[in-house]
Amino acid sequence: MTLPVSPLTVACASLLVGYACGSFLTADVVSRVVAKKSAFDLGVGNPGMANVGHELGAGAALVVLAGDVLKCVLAWALARWLFASQAELAGLMAGLGCTLGHNHPLWHGFAGGKGVTTTCSAIILATPPWGVLACLTGFAAVLASGYLCVGAVVITGAYLVLTLALHGPGLEVLVALALALLMMRAHWSALVATARGTQRPAGLAVKLRARLGMPPLRGGRGQNGAAS
Secondary structure, eight states, rough: OOOOOOOOHHHHHHHHHHHHHHOOOOOHHHHHHHHHHHHGSSSTOOSSHHHEEEEEHHHHHHHHHHHHHHHHHHHHHHHHHHHGGGGGHHEEEEEEEHHHHHHGGGTTTOOOOOOOHHHHHHHHHHHHHHHHHHHHHHHHHHHHHHHHHHHHHHEEEEEEHHHHHHHOOOHHHHHHHHHHHHHHHHHHHHHHHHHOOBBBBOHHHHHHHHHHHOOOOOSSSOOOOOOO
């Protein structure tokens, strides 16, 4: 199916397609089914994989992860199908829209998750090798620092640098910048707490470091932040 429309229309429509898909918060559904309450009332109140995993276990976290990946893939595929003649543009904007919808869903007063899974999915779908590299860089940052918020912003920061180096100024860089700003905004309070030493290291990072024989981290005094 091909719709003969302008690039601006494709970009706006694809952004809306992504936003609609992203607004479906898998974590909230899983939490209501398993814990009989909203993810916003669970743990630290973040509707994401890390919070659900911490409160409800690994099985629930995997369901959230799968759902959040699939909604981004659905948005990307649907936008590319609708605007096949400009599929690259459509997929790029749908990925951004999915993270925007996940972070700021209209139905919940624009208060949602932190967009780590949707962002990782979006950048891997847009440019697989560099998206994967950016995600691995973020994972390394989590291991090194012990904080999910640090790894999250490193992912988008690395992707922005890679995109700028590969494509130069253009729409791809603007989308990468938008994803970086969304990630920074979503994790700002945790980053500030980390800088002040009041944020506890992520339990996942602590366990992985122990298994890898890395030295223990010196934790902060605050609560463990959840990103997803």
